[in-house]
Amino acid sequence: MKSKWLSGPYVIWMVLFTLIPLGIVFYFAFTDGAGQFTLANIQRLGAYLPILLRSAWMSIFSSILCLLIGYPVAYCMSKASPTRQKIYYMLIMLPMCLSFLLRTMAWVSLLEDTGIINNALRSLGLSPLPLIRNTGAVILGMVYNYLPFMIMPLYTVLIKIDRRLIEAAQDLGCNQVQVFTKVILPLSVPGIVSGITMVFVPAVSTFYISQKLGSPGAVLIGDVIESQFKGAYNPNLGAAMSLILMALIFLCVGLMNHFSGTDDEEGVATL
């Protein structure tokens, strides 16, 4: 029973830096500036519903894009020779080694009206394109930043699929396409779920990407929360927003896990 003390440091860490701060968020969300209990913060959130929905659909869209781009990559990676797998893995992780802020800034200098792409177009005598300050640019930023989070869990699941299962499927009459749809795809569902979760959760609460790449009017919920703390000095409203966002994320993740049926191991082996 001594072993439970081994997790002690983390328990202390979690209490200090997760549970207590969460309690503070709760406290702020349900009080006003004077510390009196109020539901006003929650009631005011209705006005921000369009922004929340906008954040949600953009993150969902980015997650789907990441899945469509990431799945084939992860699949090819899992089929490559072990040496190549290591190289691909490194290449995919490489952008993650650079600062998130730096990567987003790099996109700004690529896409802005006097940026690298538009300057190149101009020097070729073509008219510049509106590449920045629109929804497309924000989604591009999200996909670019979070794509590795999609590929990694997919890759991890795909390399674990027993080669014999694929042979068994062929043996029972599957052609190449059927092997994929009837065995590989269903078995990679856990990877798809965790990939979508790992893209969706940070994307829905992101704030920097939309500030740098999005149009000034079309802010995301993350930006609004940030501005409540840094600009509007209304931490109570910001806390309420964070709380609702958190609840929504829990709901989404919970729903996804429920429908992917990752609740196995029932029944006991007999004989």
Next chain:
Amino acid sequence: MAKELIRLTNLTMTFEDGETILKGINLYINDHEFLTLLGPSGCGKTTTLRMIGGFLTPTSGEILFDGQRINELPPHKRKINTVFQRYALFPHLDVYDNIAFGLRLAKLSEREIDERVMEMLDIVSLKGFENRKVTSLSGGQQQRVAIARALVNRPKVLLLDEPLGALDLRLRKDMQNELKRIQQAMGITFIYVTHDQEEALTMSDTIVVMDKGHIQQIGRPEDIYNEPKNAFVADFIGESNILDGIMRQDLLVEFFGRQFPCIDKGFARDEPVDVVIRPEDIDIVPADDGHLCGTVTAITFKGVHYDIIVDFKGFKWLIQSTDYQEVGSYIGIRLNPEDIHVMKKSEYSGMFGDYSSYSAEYDEIAEGGEDEE
């Protein structure tokens, strides 16, 4: 006359790393036959099976199925199904859907699928398990699902790749009987791969003994056991004392400086040969009556019999007897002509059949590599 179904001609396999696993396999397999490929790890038995299944393409040679060349035919177009090592059941499907997998691909009506799956569940004694997750089944149950999943497609040939390797001894014996029963009831050709000689002897119509990419011997279990072709087969199938001898003339062999009548002939005069004497064929007699005399150096109780190690002029024999012998006692043995089996010399001569390094665990087959490719 049984009808020939599969023929392998000069089959060789060299892998990308340059290792040659098969060196010219010639074999024909009859319809309704239970044929076992038997050999140690790395002998090429699994490679042969995978070629018949379509998972490997031979480097050279031909695979004929019903007279048609099928070297390059992909697995899903062959009338052959496989029971894989460690079953390879689909973890995302329940027992019913695993068994129905092949039938659904064949686009049968749901009614017919249901009939056939239920029939199969009955045959493998898994009625009532339809909706169980395969991950919740015991090894023996998973094994039977794997067999049902393959047989439900009514293949012409069923390939079985060490299917009982992961089961405990008792279950293995039960499954051996069950497999034999299913094979006879359904009249399907079984090609069975194993390294377990007892399993091969129990179940097979024909045994193919393989080693180092070559077929060493093909024959009925009795023939393989009683008339092994070389020292490898004699040692791999059962226990054998293998001695150097000289064939003085037909029906007369000399070893340990003494001539024995035997039942073998067709050797050159004074040809050096390997002599096999099975431990259970040797009769122990008082020293005065023996053809040969030696000293008991060890005795181990094995249940049905004792394993007795006897030193004859420095060469140690294994003798199996139900009678206890004192260690250190001086005993004689008698050999009847039919107890002596004479083999031609081979590359395996001198490698097997001496019990000087006898340990009581000799029959625990020391096979680590079940993942043999």
